[in-house]
Amino acid sequence: MDRSKLVAIITGVISITLAIAYLILVQLLDYRDMKPAPISQVDSTPAIAISHWQVDKITQI
Template sequence: MERSKLIAILTGAISVILAIAYLIVVQLLDYRDMKPAPISQVISPPAITISHWQVDKITQI
């Protein structure tokens, strides 16, 4: 019984240490200054436009 208690306490301590380390890493990553990409580097797909007369042609078919 004594050995299983020791293993449980050790496992719990490791879990708490990992949780604290995770929180520290998340805080460090969140602290960074994130700047958006310049507009010239953003690749946007071309817009597809359709005019009114083309819609009428499509609906007549």
């Protein structure tokens, strides 16, 4: 019984440590100053994908 309690405590401590580290990491990444992409580097042409199902559907009409 003592060993299972020790394993549970150690597992809980590891879990809480990982949760706190994750929250700190998220806060640090969220704190960064994000700038939008320059408009000259944004592709203005939309990409079109036609699957086999769509081609069959078009030819049946």
